[in-house]
Amino acid sequence: MPANARRTRDPADRFSYLVHHCEGEAAQAIRRCSVMEPEKGYAGALLIVERRFGDLHIIATTSIEELTEGPTLKADDHKALISLADDMMICSATLKQLQYPNDLNSCRNIGAIVARLSTTMQTEWFNLEAKSFKFKHDPTFDKLANFISDKVDAAAAQTVYTVGPSYMRPQSNPVRPQPTHIPLYKAAFLTTQIGNSRSGQVRLPVNCAQCGSSHYLDQCPEFV
Structure with missing residues (x-):
């Protein structure tokens, strides 16, 4: 009543x-x-x-x-x-x-x-x-x-x-991929060398583009 x-x-x-x-x-x-x-x-x-x-x-x-x-x-x-x-x-x-x-x-x-x-x-x-x-x-x-x-x-x-903001289901924030910090020219060298190794071609060691030593770029400690 x-x-x-x-x-x-x-x-x-x-x-x-x-x-x-x-x-x-x-x-x-x-x-x-x-x-x-x-x-x-x-x-x-x-x-x-x-x-x-x-x-x-x-x-x-x-x-x-x-x-x-x-x-x-x-x-x-x-x-x-x-x-x-x-x-x-x-x-x-x-x-x-x-x-x-x-x-x-x-x-x-x-x-x-x-x-x-x-x-x-x-x-x-x-x-x-x-x-x-x-x-x-x-x-x-x-x-x-x-x-x-x-x-x-x-x-x-x-x-x-009335449902207030505190009772609303929180929205999950999508995780964005972290941007790579590898310069483009280094990434190009790395891709080329990895591709050659997978194709089975045997090549003589080349000078590293990073330090000048005789090894591939992906093996360079300074590059990694």
């Missing part, structure tokens, strides 16, 4: 989210519900806010503004993006409980959150929604939250499975 889904279903997270968006007397009143079981505490806190303060619309508006009025998030800022997706899912659950689901799916609010994403993610979102428009499906707050969460999960998986 994705992290954002777990947090959305966790009453303790919902309760903390509600406390965070209340101030003064309202916050003090609902904090008393923290000693109760998470599910009952969250339900009791909502009831207290509704009975004693009555204006749940302020909580709904404040919750959405914290998501829409933030800085632009970079595509590689995975921590900030997953935090945004989690907060969106908790906000969605809270506003549905407060009976304000229409505030979530307004084009203005969804567009403001999309504007906080990187250009690449915006393009991917618009391409995704272009397909939905063909089937008369409007974008939703929850769908955007899941889109952001999925992009972060995909980036994390890519980081895990």
Whole structure:
């Protein structure tokens, strides 16, 4: 189960989210519900806010503004993006409980959150929604939250499975033959003398081209 889904279903997270968006007397009143079981505490806190303060619309508006009025998030800022997706899912659950689901799916609010994403993610979102428009499906707050969460999960998986240079198989370097340092004229003499000896021809010793002594060039200690 994705992290954002777990947090959305966790009453303790919902309760903390509600406390965070209340101030003064309202916050003090609902904090008393923290000693109760998470599910009952969250339900009791909502009831207290509704009975004693009555204006749940302020909580709904404040919750959405914290998501829409933030800085632009970079595509590689995975921590900030997953935090945004989690907060969106908790906000969605809270506003549905407060009976304000229409505030979530307004084009203005969804567009403001999309504007906080990187250009690449915006393009991917618009391409995704272009397909939905063909089937008369409007974008939703929850769908955007899941889109952001999925992009972060995909980036994390890519980081895990990407093979870096240190894991690549080393390429063997071909061994080049060492260049000969024998001058061409010496090599020619040597080839001629070896060829004559193999042909069986008997010749008188000649003067060595290297030292002038009476022996073949390939027998010269100076040449070798």
